[in-house]
């Protein structure tokens with residue numbers, strides 16, 4: 022068995038590549054899509070079940086939609102759960118205003134195509150109104166999303182928020198329940214989580230409290246891409262390889278943008294890169310890649326030796342415990 | 354490149370339990386590390402933390418010790434879920450803490466497991482915690498218990514030590530009623546028999562001829578106890594009208610057991626009205642049938658008043674209806690911080706239905722080491738016992754040993770909203 026064979030997980034098949042005259046790889050044309058693998062079918066059905074339970078047992082849910090791949094899968098799950106009905110909840114985007122333009126274009130196109138309601142609340146508004154104070158003007162707005170998110174929860178009286186977080190993303194997430202209870206300050210208490218048995222979810226809350234609901238808890242990054250491939254879902258173009266000006270900093274590629282200019286002395290180089298997550302520009306780094314199709318991304322994900330967050334979050338590196346701290350304070 | 358056939362696809366869920374310091378975190382770390390499921394940046398992070406603590410090398414247990422609170426205390430305090438895959442299977446690990454007071458986390462982690470791995474420290478032998486783990490596996494009706502006898506390096510890899518533990522624990526398991534049990538001698542620290550058999554002159558366990566832990570997990574066949582009778586707890590009723598005449602309601606839910614075909618005769622409970630399945634609707638279009646665990650929308654051939662919490666079931670093998678003010682018997686693990694109270698009103702969630710419930714009597718508490726019933730008047734946190742419970746509205750149940758979904762429930766505290774108990778429904782209702 023070759024190294025690649027030995028790490029291919031169960032239920033996965035790599036598409037055979039044909040090289041054309043120019044030497045570029047193309048996926049072989051397959052006829053009808055094969056049925057969803059047993060594993061993905063189970064994950065999909067579980068996610069649908071969780072979404073329906075939440076809608077049935079909460080008064081006013083909303084679905085966090087960022088335009089990223091996990092939230093794209095969440096929208097597909099919502100379609101599977103509720104079509105031909107409209108979604109029984111609005112979509113909510115907490116906008117850092119530090120977005121890649123491709124992601125916002127994608128977001129608006131997707132919302133229009135689905136004909137669903139999108140609410141946007143921006144961190145910029147909170148900064149301008151003085152509710153968020155920055156230590157320095159160009160700092161990452163990721164942490165400040167918490168203020169804006171809690172503001173939106175209060176404004177619309179949301180009592181449940183669907184998020185696309187997965188337990189395989191990060192250590193603090195591995196202990197997150199599917200239904201995660203938050204007190205009236207939006208805080209998460211890891212020591213006082215509700216036991217979650219079988220698929221019996223406890224969605225009861227007191228006034229002012231809310232729950233975060235993570236239907237994709239049991240999915241891995243690979244599952245997400247395989248599902249996107251199977252369902253033929255469109256994703257923002259920056260997930261695919263493209264040429265981009267970057268600087269190399271601390272073993273990472275940092276995109277050169279108006280918000281993240283090169284520092285003096287840093288060499289700007291053009292590289293073939295793609296993004297594995299699409300967050301705040303100031304703290305999202307691309308990885309070197311030539312993957313230009315979903316199948317090629319899947320292949321690359323299989324071979325990748327870095328976790329998603331490790332590879333692409335400039336702000337998570339400082340401490341092993343930083344995510345847990347932010348979650349306690351009400352972060353996604 | 355290889356294409357893996359669909360037939361081999363399978364996801365195994367297993368839980369891990371052991372007493373503190375038996376080496377559970379190290380074992381899981383070893384499993385992930387040796388099966389190449391750990392990524393470079395995670396390895397770098399634990400290397401940093403290991404050296405910050407003034408230790409050498411790679412402390413594999415840090416991979417699973419997720420929360421900073423537990424790292425401070427040095428113990429695992431909550432269930433952590435881990436995912437990995439090999440060419441033959443995908444795995445979901447529910448890593449449950451070993452600390453005595455966290456029985457409730459163990460129950461949480463094990464409730465959906467196919468295999469429970471119980472760790473025993475070869476140097477310490479069988480502890481009361483080991484018995485407790487096996488007893489919980491019996492109460493949750495888990496298909497298979499795998500005993501990993503760890504730290505074999507500390508006892509010179511002696512066959513006798515392993516055999517003695519195996520013989521003793523097999524007897525305990527038989528007495529408790531464990532369904533199936535297997536034993537593997539391992540050293541999580543060194544790596545013997547976890548992913549590969551590292552047989553050399555110094556570390557010699559060549560007397561062991563069975564599979565490694567990973568080989569076992571990759572090949573074990575689990576006999577799940579889910580009856581084939583169709584059960585469909587209704588989650589929601591669609592506002593859209595379906596069907597040729599636009600007069601059918603859509604019932605949203607998941608097939609919890611059995612399967613369903615268009616034209617099947619069904620009964621709607623608790624009303625007892627009968628109908629036939631008209632359509633099985635999915636986003637991809639109508640289907641002829643749906644299998645256990647599929648989330649779909651059903652329509653019926655005639656109009657019946659159905660709401661959330663009702664159950665659509667096989668007409669000729671329906672679940673038992675426990676009528677309002679009737680009682681049923683169940684085993685529960687008490688999870689609440691406050692003791693059970695016969696005066697309080699609780700909420701009972703079963704399937705998609707939540708009803709008011711009253712605990713009529715505490716019939717017994719099980720000695721967690723022997724499962725022998727004792728007479729008590731209440732249950733405290735982490736106690737397991739048998740209750741008689743009365744419900745304010747009907748519920749449609751199966752015995753847990755026949756159908757895990759139809760036979761499980763949770764109790765909620767109406768005042769605090771806390772989940773205070775997890776329960777399994779016992780067979781008959783008449784002899785309460």
Ligand SMILES: Nc1nc2c(ncn2[C@@H]2O[C@H](COP(=O)(O)OP(=O)(O)O)[C@@H](O)[C@H]2O)c(=O)[nH]1
Pocket residue numbers: 371372373374375376377378379380414429451503504505506507539540541542543
């Ligand atoms: N000699 C030896 N020590 C082990 C073995 N497995 C774990 N340990 C050590 O036992 C201690 C407790 O291990 P840990 O994995 O944290 O235990 P947990 O509390 O069950 O998670 C640590 O010092 C480990 O290095 C083993 O197979 N052999």
